[in-house]
Amino acid sequence: MLDAIAKAKSTGKSVTVETLTDELSRTVANPNGTLSTTDNAQAVRTKRSGTWTDIDPTLRANTDGTLSPAVAATGLTFSGGGAGPMATLTTDDGKSLAVNAPFPLPKPSVVGANATYSDVLPGVDLQLTALPQGGWRDVVIVRTKEAAASPALKSLTFPISGQGLSVAADTSGGMTVVDDKGATRFRSPEPLQWDSSKPVNSPATEAARASRNEAQTVLAAAPTPAPSQSGTGIASSAEAPGDGANVAAITTKVTPSAIELTPNQEALGSGEGPWYLDPSFVAATSYTQGSVEVQENHKDAKNYNLKSNVATGYCGYHSTDPRLDCGSEGRQRAYFQFAINPAIYTIPQGAEFAPTIQSATFNGQVTDASDMRANTPFVVWSTPAGSTIGTDTNWNAQPCGTNGNVPMENCWGINGQWLIGTGPLAIDVTPAIKSLADAKATYWTAGIAPTSTSGTGATATTWRTTPPSRRPTTSPPPSGGRVPHPPRASRATAARPPAPAVA
DSSP states (O other): OHHHHHHHHHHSSOEEOGGGOOSSEEEEEOTTSEEEEEEOSSOOEEEETTEEEEOEEEEEEOTTSOEEEEEOSSEEEEOOSSSSOSEEEEOTTSOEEEEOOSSOOOOOEEETTEEEEEEEETTEEEEEEEOTTSEEEEEEEEOSHHHHTOGGGSOEEEEEEEEBEEEEEOTTSOEEEEETTSOEEEEEOOOEEEOOOOOOOOHHHHHHHHHHTOOOEEEESSOOSOOOOOSSOOOOOSSSOOTTOBEEEOEEEEETTEEEEEOOTTTTTSSSSOEEEEOEEEEOOOOSOEEEEEETTSTTOOOTTTOSEEEEEEOOOBOSSTTTOOTTOOEEEEEEEEEOOGGGTSOOTTOSSOOEEEEEEEEEEEEEESOTTOEEEEEEEEOOTTOOOOTTOBTTBOSSOOOTTSTTTTOEEEEEEEEESSEEEEEEOHHHHHHHHHTTOSEEEEEEESSSSOOOOEEEEEEEOOOTTOOOOOOOOOOOOOOOOOSSOOOEEEEOOOOOEEO
16 A cells, blocks of 8 residues: 555556455555545446456447447346347356347347347337346337237247256246355346326426425436436336336246246336336345335335336336335335445554545436426435345335435435536535544445435545654545435436445
8 A cells, every 4th residue: 555655656646556456446546645445336347367447338249249248247148139049147157047038139239238129029129238237137118009019018938048047036026046056146126117108297296296396316327318308207218217107017927947027918008108118137246335226105125236227216107006106105215335445444554543534525427307407405314323235125124214204214414415407416425434434334325315315426535544653634624515405305216326435
């Protein structure tokens, strides 16, 4: 560490501290003598030939015509069209799972991490997306009512074959991929389908929306395509249902040789198209870091590290299934858990004192909003000491309380920022990080909410080590006022967070 600090000072450039860098955390020495540590809620780098390389889900063509992410933590290939599996997962220890499509696949069009196979059935497309955390999601896009009535969509059978991996259904309607020792390698949340219906904008509805301050917002780890400027809410897409969408569960059956999905035929083709059918497989990891979405209207759902995008705020879609209908109980929350790098509170070799934390910032990017003109206050919440999120977290078992009259009950609102429409968030969380360092905490569970629900982000903390026998000096913490809490929480939908950064 001291060598890195010396090199940074002599070169005038930041230098990575290799001993303090792994898949989820990176520390650099800065020319001014401080160190910056970035801790992530999911893996952001992996080792390639002994060198740390940033994960990049952008699809690239392989020599055999298949597609794979440019840099991935787990092996993944998509079909390049023609015969062969739709998608194949490969683990570091040589196990694999191949999933075939229920229909022939043409050559796909590729944009970023997405491969779209057009007209796999008349009026039906298939979109595969490589997920940064490992695994993939596949969405069947039904473009017309005529296509929705196709007998081929009554039931979809995906043949599977595995080497050391097998698929099993779980009690919540999802699926798990386990190895030959019973360890879970990948998970799939309960498959859902939704339409593209818009919210009804009657005067009564508008008044109700205004009274609830329903400014839906999407927070993401990275910028996404430019959001719609419509004032009628976020539209449905292959990524997620929008405001006003009708949502239904897809029935899942797993046999040793296939995954069988039965869409809800009453919902498919009703409302407005396109219609989306969405199963996915997400890598299961042993990291302390992670994220989870909990839903008041779906209290038993367990979504830890299962969704590429997690929602926060107020649910805005509808369903004939009472478990999925937002109704009057529409709150959703997103929690994120970050490991605390012990370097920020450990006395370095040769130093007299532990590092002094100078600042901490929670960074995020708001990429979409249902009301682009609304000035929304985002607040970062710290959960009670010792609280965690994990595979058993759901609405009834979450860090913050569920009292509808108390914003994020039992949780500490640290600081916040007002934002009109979309843009970056940079929220001062220095008090929280200092408290965690004083307690020598190993992790931090936090959320971000317009008022009383949570969201996404990254934390940056600045700290300094001192030369031997010198008392550490501390820079003043950044200024910034606390954001007042509005009377009601707004609804937001959050994508996976950028990482917390300790600078």
